[in-house]
Amino acid sequence: MQLFEFMIKSMRSIWMVVLVMVVFACKEDDPLPLPTLDFTNETAEVGRPVMFDNLTTNADRYEWKFSDGQTSESISPSITFKKPGAVEVVLKAFTKDGQIDSLVRNITVKQRYLTAYAINIYPLKDDGADWDAGEAGDNIYPDIFLQLLVDKDNPSDDEFENALFEGIFNNVKNTSFSRGVGDQGFPDNVILTDESWGLALFDFDGADISNPKGSDFYFMAGVTFNPVQAPTFQVDYGGFISIFFSDGITTLDFYLYFVLK
Known part of the structure; x- marks a missing residue:
């Protein structure tokens, strides 16, 4: 009787070992769950x-x-x-x-398309003197021309097309000024590319504003910057970049607004 019980217990142990081996074999062979991609x-x-x-x-x-x-x-x-x-x-x-x-x-x-600019700070005086010294009334204030263009010695025709030339604005006496898409003559196709650009302000001192020459423009202030890498305040549809420059004598502060498309 004892021998019979011992045989029964031995058979149970063998079956348990076999069952465990089968279970583990199945686990090793079963494929893992496929990835859920997102x-x-x-x-x-x-x-x-x-x-x-x-x-x-x-x-x-x-x-x-x-x-x-x-x-x-x-x-x-x-x-x-x-x-x-x-x-x-x-x-x-x-x-x-x-x-x-x-x-x-x-x-x-997408890329950045210029929609507006805001000149917040610019030189109101020419080293302490009026820009148009010797004039009277509002004529003492500068006649401003604005240029926004890639910073290259010889820009291509396409780069000149992809630029902003604004003005001449007569007798600007506001401490800040801005323009954008919707204002007369403001382009909506200027792309702010990932490279060095320059923004410069000039005072027109020529005799005939309808027929300006290069020598008629007097440099007021300017700065070079990358409009893609510059400090950006951004939302899904666009945003603006902020540029501040000061050399201790001249200060220039402005925003460039853009949309992404």
């Missing part, structure tokens, strides 16, 4: 880093490919695009057991 990204614009926030689950590693040729194996990469337009984004996710799934999305890389 990501979000900030508004993409030329020259500004864009964070791609990876929301994927059940994955061990990742591959990112962008149709402009950039790639990354980071979980959530930061990508900077050099050109505007459509970009295809491919996110590929891999599980530890070698399964692969992918997600494809198209995004649009």
